Amino acid sequence: MRKYHLLAPGPTPVPAQVLEAMARPLMHHRTPDFEALFEEVREGLSWLYQAPGDVITLAASGSGGMEATVANLMSPGDAALVIEGGKFGERWTEICRAYGMNTEVLSVEWGRSVDLGEVKSRLEKGRHRAVFVQASETSTGAKHDVEGLARAAREVSPETLVAVDAITALGVYDLRPSEWGLDAVVTGSQKAMMLPPGLAFVWLSERAWAAAEKARSPRYYFDLLIERKSQRKSTTAWTPAISLVAGLKVALGMMREEGLENIFERHARLARGVRAAMGALGLEIFPADLMSEAVTAVRVPEGIDGKAIPRKMQNEQGVTIAGGQSGLSGKIFRIGHLGYVDESDMLVAVGGVEATLADLGYSLEKGAGLTAAQEVFGK
């Protein structure tokens, strides 16, 4: 027997109620039943985004939502500033370049958060149509201060749109697209929203919608204006991922029952517990500045085979965490604590790390991590 414990920074575990909703006989999407369902989902998404206006649902994974953002805000040759401090920062760059933007990269050392003074100085020099950033850079566990960034951008370059990848941020910690003056906020279904992957979501500010009217990048499937028109009529332009939308209704209901404040506090508490545990094991947390409540990235100790850590945990204990990506491969491991996870799940993750590192020859006191986590959770 081997149970499966999914504790990666996404995809995240799906609650049984959501799985059950997705397992019901499929309904057709051009029916009053689906329209009523979709209307409820739209209302729930607006609640989750803490923002008035349309949250557009796309049948795609989060990268599709990022592409929709670029293609709808920008025209070929437009200047883009990309804050690139990890693998998902690189994704913004790749998309902007694929669409022919004049793409300037502000490189941030992986694991660090962007310096707002540097953002200001870059924006002062160029006439950037938009700046692209991660709220939570899943590949490093670092957050960027998107609230401060939006304020800084407004000061020096008020016309520049602020586009945020909030895929491991929205529904994880307090993020306020409307209040903070963000212009585009993307998320995906397989993180805090407790669903399988296959849905992306994009919210735009009023001025971003106005920019979309003028943007000349080619797009069709990801044309947010076409989608807004349909979705305001309680349907989608193209065939929606019906079963995922049915699951989304249930997941949003669960989130509303828990309440945003409790959800944010739960994620913060789990993060504190995991970090206390890692500290008690003598391990170093990777991000140097702001740490995301979605994921804890931990430096692999000297002399230990870092790539073996997630593989061994997966094979021997059925616990899925994540390794490092690209340049961080073998140098960090990452524990997800977002979505449908609780204190008990964190004990599973910590226990797994203890056992795995000990097996790999790292010297630690077994139970020390678990004890430290318990202390945090008991407060």
Add this chain to the structure above:
Amino acid sequence: MRKYHLLAPGPTPVPAQVLEAMARPLMHHRTPDFEALFEEVREGLSWLYQAPGDVITLAASGSGGMEATVANLMSPGDAALVIEGGKFGERWTEICRAYGMNTEVLSVEWGRSVDLGEVKSRLEKGRHRAVFVQASETSTGAKHDVEGLARAAREVSPETLVAVDAITALGVYDLRPSEWGLDAVVTGSQKAMMLPPGLAFVWLSERAWAAAEKARSPRYYFDLLIERKSQRKSTTAWTPAISLVAGLKVALGMMREEGLENIFERHARLARGVRAAMGALGLEIFPADLMSEAVTAVRVPEGIDGKAIPRKMQNEQGVTIAGGQSGLSGKIFRIGHLGYVDESDMLVAVGGVEATLADLGYSLEKGAGLTAAQEVFGK
């Protein structure tokens, strides 16, 4: 109590086994378990396509697969010939225009099949990079002879690529991408493949892959070259719609057990039964030339409120069929007979049509349609 009978030309009913597979705890997609699953799915897709080479899986609905085809084969300004004989023909045109192609439309009266002589004459005049066509035009129930079209294209314009929307064709009737010399064949999960919507599939010929290397249309999420590289390593470039892929494995297994020949014969038999039933009720089948085995489109009789037919069947009997789209709204209704449907389901559809039309004031002999269908099914 109201049971729900989904008998539209897609989405189609999902077997309980497939729903169950999708309802299992989510697995992470960067694991050996998922890679083994995906490898099995890739092999099954190649079997279903009756074609060697890669069938690329995308997290998108069928329209996303169509867009991927245009964006990967064509560069802005390239000449495209679109066979437009229905709503999905129009979709090719819209996508080609959105991507800046020099788009020539060969209009076909809705319900008719394209004249191959006309295709030849258009292709002789222009240097078309590609011709776009539906194998089965779901909005009218008509088929285009894509085998003949590919042959005709080769005769007069051997360089022109033949791109086929086979969304309600592949797995419905015998379609041979490789043998017929097609260059791009798109399908979606929610038709013959017995899954919810959310996955699109694209197969390209070797020369289409070569064209993709040169095509300059902007693309990222739908970049088939990036995907091919990943999918050959048993994973996807972007996060896959994991639960749908898990369902796909089961659905492909069911299809292989039934066998392609039996699947095609079942769809043809159901089509014959439904058409015999409609004839026995004095109704006229809409397509004038080749009829698709996926769907039967029926003319609304004189004096009957056509829009009321699907609405009434839905509300009063829980039977979902489809009405007409765009210019055919109120003029036809469409019964789907593809995917996870059998003779009994067709009796449900025919019985529903009898009851509904009688209620709406159409004079018919109740049971005549059912009897005619039974006779076909009994042979």
